[in-house]
Amino acid sequence: MSPPEVHHLFHNPIVDHSFSADQSTLAVTRETTVELYSKVGDAFKLKDELKGHDKTVTSVDIAPQSGRIVTCSQDRNALVWEPSPTGYKPTLVLLRINRAATFVRWSPSETKFAVGSGDRVIAVCYFEEENDWWVSKHLKKPIRSTITSVAWHPNSVLLAAGSTDAHARVLSSFIKGVDPRPPAGVWGERLPFNTVCGEYLNNSAGWVHSVAFSPSGDSLAFAAHDSSITVVYPTGPDQPPRAVVTISSQMLPFKSLLWSAEDEIIAAGYDCEAFRFQGSEAGWQLTGTIESKGRPGLEQREESALNMFRQMDLKGKAKDDTQLKTVHQNTVTMIRPYETSGDRVTKFSSSGVDGRVVIWSA
Amino acid sequence: MSIIQQHTSATLSDAWRTINIDALTEDSSLNFDTSTLHPPQPEISEAEVRQLAGQVRQLLRGGDPEGALRGCLETPVYNGEDAAKDAHMQTIIEVLQSIKASDMSPLLKSIYGTEGGSECLDVLMKYIYKGMAAVHPGNASRSPTKDASQGFSQVGGRPGANEPATAAMSVLLSWHEKVVEVAGLGCIGRTMTDCRRV
Numbered sequence: 035m036s037p038p039e040v041h042h043l044f045h046n047p048i049v050d051h052s053f054s055a056d057q058s059t060l061a062v063t064r065e066t067t068v069e070l071y072s073k074v075g076d077a078f079k080l081k082d083e084l085k086g087h088d089k090t091v092t093s094v095d096i097a098p099q100s101g102r103i104v105t106c107s108q109d110r111n112a113l114v115w116e117p118s119p120t121g122y123k124p125t126l127v128l129l130r131i132n133r134a135a136t137f138v139r140w141s142p143s144e145t146k147f148a149v150g151s152g153d154r155v156i157a158v159c160y161f162e163e164e165n166d167w168w169v170s171k172h173l174k175k176p177i178r179s180t181i182t183s184v185a186w187h188p189n190s191v192l193l194a195a196g197s198t199d200a201h202a203r204v205l206s207s208f209i210k211g212v213d214p215r216p217p218a219g220v221w222g223e224r225l226p227f228n229t230v231c232g233e234y235l236n237n238s239a240g241w242v243h244s245v246a247f248s249p250s251g252d253s254l255a256f257a258a259h260d261s262s263i264t265v266v267y268p269t270g271p272d273q274p275p276r277a278v279v280t281i282s283s284q285m286l287p288f289k290s291l292l293w294s295a296e297d298e299i300i301a302a303g304y305d306c307e308a309f310r311f312q313g314s315e316a317g318w319q320l321t322g323t324i325e326s327k328g329r330p331g332l333e334q335r336e337e338s339a340l341n342m343f344r345q346m347d348l349k350g351k352a353k354d355d356t357q358l359k360t361v362h363q364n365t366v367t368m369i370r371p372y373e374t375s376g377d378r379v380t381k382f383s384s385s386g387v388d389g390r391v392v393i394w395s396a
Numbered sequence: 397m398s399i400i401q402q403h404t405s406a407t408l409s410d411a412w413r414t415i416n417i418d419a420l421t422e423d424s425s426l427n428f429d430t431s432t433l434h435p436p437q438p439e440i441s442e443a444e445v446r447q448l449a450g451q452v453r454q455l456l457r458g459g460d461p462e463g464a465l466r467g468c469l470e471t472p473v474y475n476g477e478d479a480a481k482d483a484h485m486q487t488i489i490e491v492l493q494s495i496k497a498s499d500m501s502p503l504l505k506s507i508y509g510t511e512g513g514s515e516c517l518d519v520l521m522k523y524i525y526k527g528m529a530a531v532h533p534g535n536a537s538r539s540p541t542k543d544a545s546q547g548f549s550q551v552g553g554r555p556g557a558n559e560p561a562t563a564a565m566s567v568l569l570s571w572h573e574k575v576v577e578v579a580g581l582g583c584i585g586r587t588m589t590d591c592r593r594v
Binding site: 283 | 423425428430433434514515518579580581582583585586589590591592
């Protein structure tokens with residue numbers, strides 16, 4: 035297992051990051067701008083800044099095929115940045131929301147994206163050729179509070195959303211003329227726009243921080259503020275799910291999770307490191323942390339006696355314990371798949387409040 | 397008109413800023429009963445709590461503290477009258493006080509290891525916090541200077557009428573420490589997050 039690749043970009047929190055498909059470009063949010071870094075040798079160098087929002091940028095996503103970047107911000111807008119030879123050209127999207135936009139993700143088909151917001155709606159946006167304009171349709175019912183995260187099903191029609199009303203929901207975002215009719219699956223057969231395919235909450239009903247479909251799209255996992263992860267296995271339309279497995283952990287809550295395989299979930303959050311969960315319908319367990327503790331390079335150097343006494347004199351203690359033992363020195367805000375082989379995620383990337391982006395082997 | 401007056405009138409005309417716009421939005425959380433978002437909890441009456449307390453005491457006398465603790469943690473009073481809630485807390489505090497300090501950790505570990513054990517410890521944590529909130533030291537109006545002069549010897553026998561309260565608090569504090577050791581910080585997080593209050 036190779037050691038993690040650590041890139042300390044700056045001293046501001048990174049709330050979201052995204053790699054381009056060839057992994058040469060990295061987009062990270064930094065206050066009201068999105069910074070684009072390109073890979074030079076082993077390091078990432080600042081290449082471009084996307085300035086267009088006038089409030090904190092909350093989310094960024096690069097479409098893997100088209101290379102378009104979508105960003106959203108607390109200024110209630112979303113922008114689509116089109117790559118062109120002279121740089122990125124922003125296009126404003128009509129979201130029609132009057133609270134902050136919180137989360138944005140491209141659908142796998144890249145013809146749509148979904149924007150979660152504090153206005154109790156998810157704006158599903160698509161390009162209208164006639165008007166040359168990005169328009170949105172609102173998923174409203176039965177959302178009662180701010181959307182914290184959204185995730186797309188591989189069929190680009192179903193959308194999972196986590197909310198501060200403690201529910202994780204699966205909704206249909208089918209748009210006539212944009213989407214091909216999806217095949218019937220475990221979530222439902224007929225899926226007109228705003229069909230509610232499932233509504234789940236866990237026992238203690240904490241805020242949902244993150245949602246994700248499994249690689250096959252047949253199960254859903256969500257992480258909530260009660261330090262738990264819940265995995266839902268649906269049976270079919272209008273039937274109760276055949277299994278809902280909740281794992282309450284001893285750790286602090288998880289901010290983000292991803293499926294690295296059908297039987298493995300990786301989650302990271304306020305503990306500043308990533309953890310691995312393994313299991314199936316029959317049950318899930320926390321199997322350990324991704325970081326191998328005591329890696330060379332992070333170990334404490336042997337202190338000289340002089341150094342020790344100097345530290346005692348200056349700081350009143352022999353050891354400098356201002357550093358966490360984890361690679362990230364603050365909350366991990368987002369983890370994303372970085373490299374896949376077959377249907378397994380072999381590498382994933384994480385970004386944190388400490389301004390670091392780290393690439394891990396899963 | 398002086399600058400100060402101008403400023404005041406400007407501030408007055410800004411009164412619209414304090415309008416709670418959520419009240420005017422039809423489907424905002426202010427106009428919506430958020431408790432309907434969660435499944436309702438079964439109501440537990442005071443009589444049921446008393447009956448359970450009797451069973452728990454019997455288990456305690458029979459030398460089965462683990463069974464006694466489990467018994468009261470498995471039926472928390474989430475929905476019931478205040479009297480029922482208080483009675484149940486009394487039962488739990490009684491059980492906690494009757495368990496020896498050296499038995500705490502093994503007992504908690506064995507509960508945590510069983511199915512539903514994590515949930516039980518979350519409930520225990522809720523009652524520990526509720527207990528801490530309910531223990532009135534009786535002399536809350538005491539001046540802080542006097543408090544400071546007593547230094548670290550607070551837990552030890554302080555002369556006065558509040559000995560039972562102090563004893564109860566020290567029991568709760570040591571249980572709190574042991575529960576966090578076993579169930580982790582996640583347990584505290586769940587206590588704060590949970591919509592089901594005891």
